[in-house]
Amino acid sequence: MDISTPVTRPPDLYGRPRSDSFMQKLAAFSDNAVTRLARRSTPPRRPPATEMPVIRELVVVAKHQEAEDVVSLRLATPDGGTLPPWQPGAHIELHLPSGRKRQYSLCGDPADRHRYRIAVRRIANGKGGSAEVHDALGEGMRVAVTGPRNAFPFAAEASLLLIAGGIGITPILPMAREAARRGLDWRLVHTGRSRGSMPFAAELAELAAAAPGRVSIRPDDESGVPEAADLLCVSPAAGAVYCCGPAPMIDGVRRAFGGSRASALHFERFAPAPIADGRPFELQLGDTGRVLPVPYDRSALDVLHDALPDLPFSCRQGFCGTCRVRVVHGHVDHRDRRLTATERAAGAMLPCVSRAPEGERLVLDV
Amino acid sequence: MFRAAPAHPERPSEPIDHHDLVLQPRDVTFDWGATPLHWLPGEPFATHTFDVLHLMLPELERWFVRTFEQALPLITDDRLREDVRGFIGQEAMHAEAHQEVLEHLLAKGLDPAPYTRQSEWIFRRVLGDRPELTPAAAHAHLLQRLALIAAFEHFTAYMGHWILDNGHLDQAGADPAMLDLFRWHGAEEVEHRSVAFDLLVHLDPRYRRRVVGMLVTAPVLTRLWIRGVRFLMSADPELDERVQVRFRDYLAAARKDLLPRPGAFARSVLRYFHPGYHPTQDGSTQQAVAYLAASPAARAAAR
Ligand code: FES
Ligand SMILES: [Fe+2]
Numbered sequence: 164m165d166i167s168t169p170v171t172r173p174p175d176l177y178g179r180p181r182s183d184s185f186m187q188k189l190a191a192f193s194d195n196a197v198t199r200l201a202r203r204s205t206p207p208r209r210p211p212a213t214e215m216p217v218i219r220e221l222v223v224v225a226k227h228q229e230a231e232d233v234v235s236l237r238l239a240t241p242d243g244g245t246l247p248p249w250q251p252g253a254h255i256e257l258h259l260p261s262g263r264k265r266q267y268s269l270c271g272d273p274a275d276r277h278r279y280r281i282a283v284r285r286i287a288n289g290k291g292g293s294a295e296v297h298d299a300l301g302e303g304m305r306v307a308v309t310g311p312r313n314a315f316p317f318a319a320e321a322s323l324l325l326i327a328g329g330i331g332i333t334p335i336l337p338m339a340r341e342a343a344r345r346g347l348d349w350r351l352v353h354t355g356r357s358r359g360s361m362p363f364a365a366e367l368a369e370l371a372a373a374a375p376g377r378v379s380i381r382p383d384d385e386s387g388v389p390e391a392a393d394l395l396c397v398s399p400a401a402g403a404v405y406c407c408g409p410a411p412m413i414d415g416v417r418r419a420f421g422g423s424r425a426s427a428l429h430f431e432r433f434a435p436a437p438i439a440d441g442r443p444f445e446l447q448l449g450d451t452g453r454v455l456p457v458p459y460d461r462s463a464l465d466v467l468h469d470a471l472p473d474l475p476f477s478c479r480q481g482f483c484g485t486c487r488v489r490v491v492h493g494h495v496d497h498r499d500r501r502l503t504a505t506e507r508a509a510g511a512m513l514p515c516v517s518r519a520p521e522g523e524r525l526v527l528d529v
Numbered sequence: 530m531f532r533a534a535p536a537h538p539e540r541p542s543e544p545i546d547h548h549d550l551v552l553q554p555r556d557v558t559f560d561w562g563a564t565p566l567h568w569l570p571g572e573p574f575a576t577h578t579f580d581v582l583h584l585m586l587p588e589l590e591r592w593f594v595r596t597f598e599q600a601l602p603l604i605t606d607d608r609l610r611e612d613v614r615g616f617i618g619q620e621a622m623h624a625e626a627h628q629e630v631l632e633h634l635l636a637k638g639l640d641p642a643p644y645t646r647q648s649e650w651i652f653r654r655v656l657g658d659r660p661e662l663t664p665a666a667a668h669a670h671l672l673q674r675l676a677l678i679a680a681f682e683h684f685t686a687y688m689g690h691w692i693l694d695n696g697h698l699d700q701a702g703a704d705p706a707m708l709d710l711f712r713w714h715g716a717e718e719v720e721h722r723s724v725a726f727d728l729l730v731h732l733d734p735r736y737r738r739r740v741v742g743m744l745v746t747a748p749v750l751t752r753l754w755i756r757g758v759r760f761l762m763s764a765d766p767e768l769d770e771r772v773q774v775r776f777r778d779y780l781a782a783a784r785k786d787l788l789p790r791p792g793a794f795a796r797s798v799l800r801y802f803h804p805g806y807h808p809t810q811d812g813s814t815q816q817a818v819a820y821l822a823a824s825p826a827a828r829a830a831a832r
C-alpha cells in the first residue's frame with residue numbers, strides 16, 4: 164500500500180493525446196469543496212461516550228460443579244433486570260478482580276433473558292484466569308462483564324454436524340438445542356478424556372432422549388482418541404460442520420475436512436495463535452524515542468498498542484497488512500505471509516507476528 | 530447412515546439476527562489458472578460489468594482503510610472501535626484479492642493500467658489527505674469522506690446480498706473461482722454492512738451529512754462504472770475494438786438476472802434517504818456467515 168508515489172494526472176483511457184476531462188472535473192469539484200472547508204473553524208470534537216453500557220456489573224447467582232475441574236456460573240444483573248439478547252455461539256468477557264480478562268461462551272438458554280450461564284475448566288498451567296474463576300469467584304460476588312458478542316455464529320443450515328471437544332461443548336450445546344427446536348437434521352459428537360471430565364452429561368442425555376440417534380458421546384478412555392476423519396464421517400452430505408475444542412482438534416478437523424462430504428466448516432477462531440519460539444527484544448519509537456521491551460510471550464504489536472492505543476491493526480495473524488510499521492534500524496525476523504521481498508527491503512514490518520533476534524533493538528518510524 | 534430431514538420442520542426459515550457479530554478478516558487463496566477472460570461464458574458485457582470492480586476496488590478499499598485509520602482515534606465506543614478494526618482488515622484483504630485479478634487480466638492480454646491509473650488519481654489525489662488544512666477543516670474533510678464511504682458501503686452491501694441470493698450466475702456457467710471471489714467479498718460486505726454507517730453517525734449524526742454523501746457517491750459511481758465497462762469492452766483483445774456499449778445490453782443482462790435489475794437497484798438507493806434507514810434492514814448476516822464457512826477460497830487459505 165505505497166501511497167507515497169506521487170500521482171500524476173491520468174491520461175485519457177483510450178490513449179488520445181489529451182488529459183481526461185472527467186478526472187479534471189472530479190479534482191476541481193473536490194478542490195472546491197476543500198477550499199470551502201478551509202474557512203470553517205468549528206474545532207473537532209470526539210463524540211460523548213455512548214449511553215449503551217458496554218461494561219455491566221453482574222452477580223454470580225449460582226455456581227455448580229459440572230465435571231472434574233469444570234464449574235458453571237450463572238450471572239444476573241444485581242436488580243434482576245433483563246440482559247442483552249444473544250444467539251448460539253456468543254461469548255461474554257469477564258473482567259476478573261485481578262484485572263485479567265477472559266472470554267467464555269454462553270452455554271445457557273438464549274430464551275432466558277435474566278441469566279447467563281458460562282462454564283470454565285480449570286487449566287493447570289494457564290495464566291491463572293480459569294483458576295481465578297474457580298477459586299476466587301463465589302456466589303454473591305460481582306464481576307464486570309462485556310458483551311455478548313459472537314465470533315462463532317450459528318447459521319442454522321438444514322443439516323448439521325456439531326463436534327465438541329471437552330469444554331468446547333459450551334457454544335455447541337445451545338446450537339444443538341436451537342437445531343432441535345428448528346427441526347433441523349443435526350448430529351452432535353462430544354469427545355473428552357473420560358466421562359467424568361465431560362461437562363453437561365445430564366443435559367446431553369436429555370437432548371439425546373428427545374432426539375434418538377443424534378447425540379454420541381465418545382470418551383477417549385472408552386472409544387480411543389478419535390481421528391478427525393472419524394468424527395467427520397457422521398457429517399451429512401452437503402451439510403455444515405461446527406467444531407469447537409482444543410486447538411489440535413480444530414486443526415485436525417480443518418485438515419480432514421477436504422476429504423469429507425460436508426460443504427461448510429465453522430469454527431471459532433481465537434485470534435492470535437500462541438507465539439512460537441519467542442525471544443525477548445526491544446522496540447524504540449523513533450530515533451530518539453522511548454524504548455519498549457518486548458517479552459518472549461508477547462507480540463511486538465501488543466507492546467506497541469499499550470504505548471500507542473490508536474495504532475491500526477486487524478487480523479493479528481500476519482496476513483491483512485494493516486498493522487504495518489516501518490523499521491529504520493535493526494534486523495527483523497519476518498513471520499508474516501503478506502509482505503513482498505521489496506517491501507521488506509524497504510523496511511516494512513508486520514509487528515503482530517514478526518519479531519527480532521534475542522536482545523536486538525528495532526528502531527521504528529512511528 | 531444419515532437420515533433425510535424430518536418431515537416436520539418447525540419454522541425452518543426463521544432468520545437469526547447476528548447484530549453482535551465479531552468481525553474478523555479471513556485469509557483467502559485464489560487460483561486464476563483456469564479462469565477464462567469471459568468468465569461468464571458468452572456474456573462479455575456482464576463479465577466486464579463485474580470486472581470494473583477489479584479496476585476500482587483495490588484503490589478504493591485501500592482508501593477506506595487509510596480513512597478509517599484516521600477515524601480510529603476519534604471513536605469513543607469500544608465496540609464500534611472493534612468493528613472498525615475488523616472492517617479495515619476485511620477491506621485490506623478485498624483490495625489484495627482484486628489486485629491479483631488485475632495481473633490475471635494482463636496475462637490474458639487485457640491491460641487494465643489506463644483505468645487503474647485513474648483510480649489512483651481519484652482515491653489518492655482527489656479524495657486523499659489535504660495536508661494544508663487546519664485541524665478543524667481536516668476534521669470536516671474526514672467527515673465528508675466518511676459520508677462518501679457510508680454511501681458506497683450501501684452499494685457493496687446491496688451487491689453482496691444480491692450475489693449471495695443469485696443462482697442464475699451458476700446456471701449461466703460462471704467460472705467458480707471468480708464467483709467465489711465475488712461471493713466471499715459480498716458476504717463480508719454483508720457481514721460488515723453497518724460499520725461505515727455506524728461510524729459516520731457516531732461522529733456526525735446529522736441526516737444532511739448522510740444525504741450529501743449519497744448525492745455525491747451515486748452519480749459519480751454510476752459514471753465511473755459506465756466508463757469502466759466501455760473501457761474494458763474496448764481493451765478486450767477477444768472483442769472487436771469498435772464494439773458498442775449500449776444501455777440495452779445492461780437491460781438484457783439484467784433480464785437474465787446476470788446483473789441487478791435497475792428498478793430494485795434504484796429502490797435500494799432511495800431507501801438510503803429514509804430517515805429511519807439502517808444498513809441492517811437489508812441483507813442477511815446468517816446467509817453471509819453460511820457462505821463464508823463454505824467458500825473454497827477461505828478454506829484454501831485456512832491451514
Ligand atoms: S494485524 Fe493483520 S497483519 Fe498484523
Ligand atoms: Fe470490500
Ligand SMILES: [Fe+2]
Pocket residue numbers: 620682685717718721
Ligand atoms: Fe465494505
